[in-house]
Amino acid sequence: MHRSKVRIVEDALDANNTIARANRADFDCHGVTVLNLMSAPGAGKTTLLERLLAEPLEGIRVGVLEGDVQGSYDSDRLAALHIPVTQLNTDPGFGAECHLDANMVRSALPSLPLAEIDLLVVENVGNLVCPAEFRVGEDARVMVCAVTEGEDKPLKYPLMFRTCEVVVINKIDLLDHLDFELDRFLYNLDAVHPGVEQMLVSARTGEGVEQVRDWLLRLTARTGVPA
Amino acid sequence: MHELSIATAVLNTALRHAGDRPVTAVGVRAGRFRQVVPESLRFYFEVVARDTPLEGARLELIEVPVRLLCRACRGEWEPDWPLFRCPDCASANVSVLAGEELEVEYIEVEEKEATCTGAR
């Protein structure tokens, strides 16, 4: 026996990226635009979706894939909107992963009504670290950051803030009650991701949510392949 | 926390290249921007490698500093905090030259000595 060094030089996430591309091809083939929605737990992803999807989105048919470690609380909330919601729990079989990866989403493909929707919103598991590393086959990534989370979040989780094309700053209805310095947050965000699109909203009151709505319409127009 | 996911990804990449050869070490290049905590990655790697041909393999971590290039003024810098706007000309047109990588660079394997098949 002797030891030898074998050079590999391969992205450790290559396997995930390959599956993500396969997912993307399947979504494209059905003309479905896919949005990966990420945040820390409790930033307001589900509330934002409830707001956004309460009324029809100008003829765009929306479906939601709910990633959760356990339970179907968010799916149950969204079911009230009468849109197709598919639950994907990361617990059974996936070892309680703290994020969705391309393979988990692939496993959910057969239960997604791809022929009946134009836009699929994937609500990722609440976590600011791992979801940023794992593409699932999305066209765009959006993150929600609540003003209750503090001004330093972009500096602590730069990969997440850099990987998203829109940062939704949520819970602005609480600004008067907090010592959150919005300017400092925006300064940090600009350092980490200069020029990133940012939207100030309150999913609770609905303030600013129309910006997200308009952006969703632009996104679907930009990426939607006519079926 | 994400070290568990990364350890698993590293393991699977190494396994695919190792075939059935026992692996004694894995070299991983991790850009600083990936925020990998070395002790944590080593810990999880040891756990996920159990009962595989990589059990007991050493994880050799090569940390790569972040290096950025401003496409407007061609300035280069190594930020010590996540500053991606050019500190000289304030341009946002910045490329990451290094510091984003997360690669399995090599594996060290035990090979059986090639048996001599030549005619005597």
Ligand SMILES: Nc1nc2c(ncn2[C@@H]2O[C@H](COP(=O)(O)OP(=O)(O)O)[C@@H](O)[C@H]2O)c(=O)[nH]1
């Ligand atoms: N005050 C306030 N609370 C909000 C807002 N958006 C969400 N919440 C609350 O924050 C909590 C977590 O929201 P949820 O949508 O479940 O977060 P998710 O984990 O990101 O899906 C819930 O109690 C929401 O009612 C907001 O804009 N303002």
Ligand SMILES: [Mg+2]
């Ligand atoms: Mg939710």
Ligand SMILES: [Zn+2]
């Ligand atoms: Zn510059």
